[in-house]
Amino acid sequence: MPLARGREFLSIPGPTNVPEVVLRSMHRPAVDIYADDLLETTQQCLQDLKAVFRTEGSTYIYIANGHGAWEAALTNTLSRGDRVLVLESGRFAKGWGEQGDMLGLAVEILHGDWRRAVDPAAVEARLKADATHAIKAILVVQIDTASGVVNDIPAIRSAMDAASHPALLMVDGIASIGCMPFEMDRWGVDVAVTCSQKGLMMTPGLSFVGAGTRAKVAHATAGLRTAYWDWTARDLPENYRKFCGTAPEHMLFGLRTALELLFEEGLENAWARHVALADAVQAAVAVWAEQGALAFNILEPAERSAAVTTILTPGFDPERLRDFTRENLGVVLGSGIGELTGMAFRIAHMGYANAPMVLGTLGATEVALRALGLPHGKGGLEAATAALARHFAPAA
Numbered sequence: 001m002p003l004a005r006g007r008e009f010l011s012i013p014g015p016t017n018v019p020e021v022v023l024r025s026m027h028r029p030a031v032d033i034y035a036d037d038l039l040e041t042t043q044q045c046l047q048d049l050k051a052v053f054r055t056e057g058s059t060y061i062y063i064a065n066g067h068g069a070w071e072a073a074l075t076n077t078l079s080r081g082d083r084v085l086v087l088e089s090g091r092f093a094k095g096w097g098e099q100g101d102m103l104g105l106a107v108e109i110l111h112g113d114w115r116r117a118v119d120p121a122a123v124e125a126r127l128k129a130d131a132t133h134a135i136k137a138i139l140v141v142q143i144d145t146a147s148g149v150v151n152d153i154p155a156i157r158s159a160m161d162a163a164s165h166p167a168l169l170m171v172d173g174i175a176s177i178g179c180m181p182f183e184m185d186r187w188g189v190d191v192a193v194t195c196s197q198k199g200l201m202m203t204p205g206l207s208f209v210g211a212g213t214r215a216k217v218a219h220a221t222a223g224l225r226t227a228y229w230d231w232t233a234r235d236l237p238e239n240y241r242k243f244c245g246t247a248p249e250h251m252l253f254g255l256r257t258a259l260e261l262l263f264e265e266g267l268e269n270a271w272a273r274h275v276a277l278a279d280a281v282q283a284a285v286a287v288w289a290e291q292g293a294l295a296f297n298i299l300e301p302a303e304r305s306a307a308v309t310t311i312l313t314p315g316f317d318p319e320r321l322r323d324f325t326r327e328n329l330g331v332v333l334g335s336g337i338g339e340l341t342g343m344a345f346r347i348a349h350m351g352y353a354n355a356p357m358v359l360g361t362l363g364a365t366e367v368a369l370r371a372l373g374l375p376h377g378k379g380g381l382e383a384a385t386a387a388l389a390r391h392f393a394p395a396a
C-alpha cells in the first residue's frame with residue numbers, strides 16, 4: 001500500500017518548491033505591455049536583482065533558463081576565437097564551455113576532480129603561464145549541482161589577481177545565489193548568472209545576468225553579440241526593449257513576490273537557513289555512510305554545498321531508492337547526472353525549504369533504505385534532528 005498521497009516533496013535541485021503566494025501572484029489576467037504596474041514591476045525586479053547579486057552594475061532578465069543566461073554572458077562580452085578557461089568541478093562549468101565551443105570560442109578546460117572543489121593554486125599557475133593574456137574569460141560555477149561541490153570564488157579571484165591576469169571572471173551562481181553568500185562587486189566578479197527556479201523560489205523560465213564595469217567595456221567590442229541577448233538594446237529605456245519583445249508578465253509578477261519573500265527573510269538569514277538544513281542532511285548521510293554502501297561524493301566536508309548534497313551509492317542501484325521514495329512515500333529525490341548517472345542520488349535543500357521538508361525527505365529516504373534492505377548505518381534521522389537542535393542551542 002503506497003503512502004504517497006498528500007503533498008509531494010520535491011527534493012530535487014531545481015526546479016524547487018514554489019511558494020503558494022508566488023503562484024497566486026501570477027494568477028491574473030494579462031495586462032497591457034505599457035501598464036504602469038508592469039513597468040514598475042520590471043524596474044523593481046531589475047533593482048532587486050542588484051541586491052541579490054550585490055552589485056552596482058547592470059542587471060538583465062531573460063525569458064530563458066540558465067542555459068540562456070550562459071549564452072547571454074558569452075555573446076555579450078567575447079568574440080569568435082577568444083580563449084576561455086573553464087574550471088572543471090562537475091558537470092555544469094563544462095556544459096557552459098561546450099556552449100562556448102559552438103559559439104566559436106577556443107575553450108580550454110582546467111581539469112578538476114568530480115570529488116573536489118576547484119584548486120585556486122592550479123588557476124594561478126595556469127594564468128601565470130598565459131603571458132600574452134590570450135585567456136579572455138574564466139568560467140566557473142559557485143555550486144556545481146551535479147557533484148554537490150561549492151567552489152571558493154574569492155579564492156579564485158585572488159588567484160587571478162596574484163597572476164595579475166586581466167581575464168573576465170564569469171560565475172554561474174544558478175544553484176547558489178539566494179542559498180549562500182555571493183558578493184559580485186566585493187569579490188570582483190565581472191559577470192554573474194543565475195535563474196529563477198532554484199534559490200530564488202520562482203517557476204522555471206527566467207534567468208538573470210549581472211554585468212560589472214569591466215564586462216560592459218568588453219561588451220563594447222564583443223563580436224559575438226546577437227539581437228536577442230544584447231545588453232545595449234536592453235539598456236534602452238523602453239520596457240519592450242528590456243525583453244527584446246513582449247515581457248514575461250506573469251513571471252515578473254511572480255518574481256517580484258519571490259524576491260519580496262527573500263528580502264522579508266533577509267538574504268543573510270536565508271543563507272544561514274541553508275547552512276542549518278544542509279548540516280541536518282549531511283549529518284544523516286554521514287551516519288548512513290558508515291556501512292560503506294553510500295558515500296558523500298565530495299570528500300572534503302568544507303567543500304560540500306549548502307544547497308544540494310550528492311550521495312554516491314557504490315552498494316546499490318540508486319534508482320531503486322528513488323523509485324521507492326517517489327512511488328511509495330511521495331518524495332522525489334534527485335538523480336545522479338553527468339558522470340554520476342546511475343551511481344548517485346541527490347538531496348536538494350535549496351530555496352523554499354524548511355525543517356519539516358528536510359526531515360520528511362530524510363525520513364522517507366531512511367524508510368526506503370530499511371524497506372529495501374539496503375546496507376546503511378542506523379540513526380541518520382536521529383543525527384539530523386540533533387544537528388537541527390544544535391542550530392538552536394549550540395552549547396547543548
Ligand SMILES: *Cc1c(COP(=O)(O)O)cnc(C)c1O
Pocket residue numbers: 014065066067068092141143144145172173174175195
Ligand atoms: C540548473 C543549473 C544550470 C542549468 O540551468 P537550466 O535552467 O536547467 O538551464 C546551470 N548551472 C547550474 C549550477 C545549475 O544548477
